[in-house]
Amino acid sequence: MPRRPSRNLMRALILFLSLLAPLLTSCGEEEDSRVWLKGDLHLHSDHSHDARDNPLSALVPLAESLGMDYFVITDHDNHVNGKLTTWDDPHYRSDAMVLLYGVEWTTGRGHANFFGAERFEHERLYALRESSGEQVAEEAARQSLHFSINHPIGKDLWEYGFDHHFDSIEIWNALFLAPNRNRDAIALWESLVMEQGRRIPIRGGSDCHHQEGGEAEIFNIGNPTTWVYARDRSGEAVLNALGRGNASISYAPTAERLELWADADGDGKYELLMGDTIESVPESLAFDLRVEGTHPGDSYRVLIIKDGETLLEETVRAVQPRLTLTFRDSPNGRTFYRAELRAEPPLRHLQTTLPEAYGDMIALTNPIYVGYP
Ligand SMILES: [Zn+2]
Numbered sequence: 001m002p003r004r005p006s007r008n009l010m011r012a013l014i015l016f017l018s019l020l021a022p023l024l025t026s027c028g029e030e031e032d033s034r035v036w037l038k039g040d041l042h043l044h045s046d047h048s049h050d051a052r053d054n055p056l057s058a059l060v061p062l063a064e065s066l067g068m069d070y071f072v073i074t075d076h077d078n079h080v081n082g083k084l085t086t087w088d089d090p091h092y093r094s095d096a097m098v099l100l101y102g103v104e105w106t107t108g109r110g111h112a113n114f115f116g117a118e119r120f121e122h123e124r125l126y127a128l129r130e131s132s133g134e135q136v137a138e139e140a141a142r143q144s145l146h147f148s149i150n151h152p153i154g155k156d157l158w159e160y161g162f163d164h165h166f167d168s169i170e171i172w173n174a175l176f177l178a179p180n181r182n183r184d185a186i187a188l189w190e191s192l193v194m195e196q197g198r199r200i201p202i203r204g205g206s207d208c209h210h211q212e213g214g215e216a217e218i219f220n221i222g223n224p225t226t227w228v229y230a231r232d233r234s235g236e237a238v239l240n241a242l243g244r245g246n247a248s249i250s251y252a253p254t255a256e257r258l259e260l261w262a263d264a265d266g267d268g269k270y271e272l273l274m275g276d277t278i279e280s281v282p283e284s285l286a287f288d289l290r291v292e293g294t295h296p297g298d299s300y301r302v303l304i305i306k307d308g309e310t311l312l313e314e315t316v317r318a319v320q321p322r323l324t325l326t327f328r329d330s331p332n333g334r335t336f337y338r339a340e341l342r343a344e345p346p347l348r349h350l351q352t353t354l355p356e357a358y359g360d361m362i363a364l365t366n367p368i369y370v371g372y373p
């Protein structure tokens with residue numbers, strides 16, 4: 001039997017370490033004080049005509065009970081002729097969550113969400129429904145808004161083209177597998193990143209419309225959840241992290257969360273986070289994939305995807321609530337790396353009568369970009 005250290009010794013050790021901690025951080029690199037914040041970026045309330053049974057008065061407490069850090073309602077603007085009523089609803093307030101201002105720009109040629117940290121002049125965007133994507137992007141930039149294309153493939157596909165500026169794209173809308181075409185949306189996004197040579201942040205959104213009936217039995221707020229690594233708990237910081245792509249997506253607010261980091265200069269510190277880029281291409285990079293919130297005993301499939309192709313696929317059994325995988329690779333010039341976490345259905349944390357519709361997708365990350373501006 002190994003001898004147990006005495007309680008006093010342990011106490012002394014803990015004290016020593018806690019005294020040392022500030023010294024260690026002050027000697028080392030600048031401390032990373034960012035925080036992981038979770039939320040849902042696509043939700044409809046009773047201010048949308050097709051979500052009458054989704055009252056804001058119920059949605060806000062539900063999101064709070066799920067532990068959401070930020071929250072936004074993106075009601076259909078065409079249901080109110082562009083004159084939004086959601087933000088003036090007295091139930092649109094929370095002491096627990098950071099509230100964003102949002103809307104779903106709902107046109108016959110596609111849907112997009114606009115997000116602001118403050119109220120904005122949505123009527124100016126509503127007036128641009130028949131305009132070009134460039135004009136819409138210009139107006140969004142003028143108002144410092146985050147312009148995010150919704151469900152680009154499917155019944156309301158995006159027909160404004162993808163050459164104009166946009167800040168992110170929704171590649172995971174509601175249920176991962178069916179009836180949605182999220183896999184096609186991912187393929188489209190990857191091809192845009194490769195063909196256009198530009199970084200395009202990705203996000204999720206539940207597009208939840210109901211608290212009653214069939215839809216409510218299958219999914220709700222937070223299916224999926226988008227995690228952002230924000231410098232503080234403010235709307236501005238949430239949108240900044242989202243716009244940088246410092247974000248990953250999980251199928252539920254209590255699901256496993258992914259972080260992909262890389263060390264490009266070989267100093268042993270993983271300074272690049274998913275969403276970040278290194279413009280000069282190093283000979284090789286070390287990667288660190290962290291999975292938070294795993295269930296010891298569960299098996300996971302981890303996929304590393306390089307330029308749209310699987311570079312690495314491994315089955316890993318969790319022994320701790322946190323799993324770390326490291327690997328090294330040589331980029332071929334302009335390259336982007338991302339990760340997926342999968343497991344066999346039924347996934348945990350679901351109150352659903354249709355687990356099959358979630359497929360095996362637990363979580364996925366934004367990429368780390370190499371050789372991208
Ligand atoms: Zn839509």
Ligand SMILES: [Zn+2]
Pocket residue numbers: 042043044104207
């Ligand atoms: Zn919607």
